Amino acid sequence: MIDPRLNRPFADLWRELPPARDFFLLQGLPQPLPDQTPAAYFAGLGSEVLTEAAASASDLAQAFARFLAALATLETDAPSVASLTILGGRDKHGRAENLELTLVPGDVAALVGPTGSGKSRFLADIEWLAHGDTPTGRRVLLDGHPCDAAVRLSASGRLIAQLSQNMQFVMDLTVTDFLLAHAESRLVADGVGAAAEVIALANELSGEAFSPTTALPALSGGQSRALMIADVARLCASPIVLVDELENAGIDRRKAIELLTGSGKIVLMATHDPLLALLAGRRLVFAAGAVAAVMETSPAEKNCLTALAAADARLSALREALRHGRQLRFTHEGDDHA
Numbered sequence: 042m043i044d045p046r047l048n049r050p051f052a053d054l055w056r057e058l059p060p061a062r063d064f065f066l067l068q069g070l071p072q073p074l075p076d077q078t079p080a081a082y083f084a085g086l087g088s089e090v091l092t093e094a095a096a097s098a099s100d101l102a103q104a105f106a107r108f109l110a111a112l113a114t115l116e117t118d119a120p121s122v123a124s125l126t127i128l129g130g131r132d133k134h135g136r137a138e139n140l141e142l143t144l145v146p147g148d149v150a151a152l153v154g155p156t157g158s159g160k161s162r163f164l165a166d167i168e169w170l171a172h173g174d175t176p177t178g179r180r181v182l183l184d185g186h187p188c189d190a191a192v193r194l195s196a197s198g199r200l201i202a203q204l205s206q207n208m209q210f211v212m213d214l215t216v217t218d219f220l221l222a223h224a225e226s227r228l229v230a231d232g233v234g235a236a237a238e239v240i241a242l243a244n245e246l247s248g249e250a251f252s253p254t255t256a257l258p259a260l261s262g263g264q265s266r267a268l269m270i271a272d273v274a275r276l277c278a279s280p281i282v283l284v285d286e287l288e289n290a291g292i293d294r295r296k297a298i299e300l301l302t303g304s305g306k307i308v309l310m311a312t313h314d315p316l317l318a319l320l321a322g323r324r325l326v327f328a329a330g331a332v333a334a335v336m337e338t339s340p341a342e343k344n345c346l347t348a349l350a351a352a353d354a355r356l357s358a359l360r361e362a363l364r365h366g367r368q369l370r371f372t373h374e375g376d377d378h379a
């Protein structure tokens with residue numbers, strides 16, 4: 042049976058599956074015209090081109106149809122996770138950790154605890170999809186099942202995105218070129234639109250806007266974080282996001298969390314920041330390398346959010362004034378004028 046896509050103009054195919062163009066490059070075939078159909082293109086190939094390609098016109102048409110089918114499968118192959126479960130292991134002294142925590146898309150869990158209490162280790166256990174084979178003995182289940190070695194090797198990079206504290210780009214590309222390359226690798230149909238959307242979101246998160254033509258290494262720390270968060274939220278298929286401290290990132294943390302959870306991701310973040318902790322539905326309290334308690338954010342705590350956000354905005358305004366060399370003023374009445 043003839044693939045119906047072979048009777049549609051190339052312009053439509055390029056729009057839906059941009060990497061379909063690569064077929065012609067890889068086969069060393071002339072680039073088709075946008076208003077041509079593949080059926081007409083292959084039928085019209087001259088004998089010289091066919092000899093060079095060592096294939097008949099119908100072989101090439103069938104190979105192109107298989108290429109399109111494979112691309113379409115890749116595109117729908119975004120990993121999805123309905124639940125993430127972490128089963129307790131043991132603390133630094135070998136005592137059992139009493140934990141069975143299940144998170145679903147849209148959930149945010151904050152990891153709190155003194156320095157050295159095991160927050161980063163917990164994130165690393167999830168990243169590794171631990172199976173009782175890390176120092177903590179924890180086990181991580183996806184959709185209620187343990188992950189076998191094949192899943193762990195092939196899927197952990199695609200399932201889990203990590204935003205770490207120190208983010209520095211070494212690639213000498215402009216922001217747009219980087220995002221276009223990422224969009225292309227993810228087979229996003231409208232790469233240009235997606236890149237523009239990520240830049241707009243990143244500029245909403247960071248205090249100082251950057252332009253699409255800014256070189257990646259020229260971005261400030263806050264701008265880099267903002268770009269990565271917007272990229273993870275919009276372009277990255279990973280359903281699980283691990284965040285190691287957002288507080289000093291120089292970005293709108295509240296918006297950043299809303300952006301990530303709004304895109305249906307499971308977010309786990311280590312934090313010492315009350316604002317971020319209260320944005321999470323649950324917080325895991327760490328002590329001696331284990332989760333000592335799981336606290337639900339209470340309605341009373343949620344009520345504090347508005348006041349806390351206002352206090353946070355005042356502090357941010359002071360930071361901004363400080364940055365710009367202005368005099369600082371902080372009053373009990375809250376009418377500080379910097």
Ligand SMILES: Nc1ncnc2c1ncn2[C@@H]1O[C@H](COP(=O)(O)OP(=O)(O)OP(=O)(O)O)[C@@H](O)[C@H]1O
Pocket residue numbers: 131132133134154155156157158159160161162163176177327329330331
């Ligand atoms: N259950 C455990 N068993 C054995 N070692 C552990 C356990 N939990 C954590 N550790 C180890 O303890 C050390 C400190 O833990 P970790 O770095 O995770 O703390 P943290 O809470 O992230 O600290 P900080 O807030 O300073 O970043 C690490 O070397 C880690 O591997």
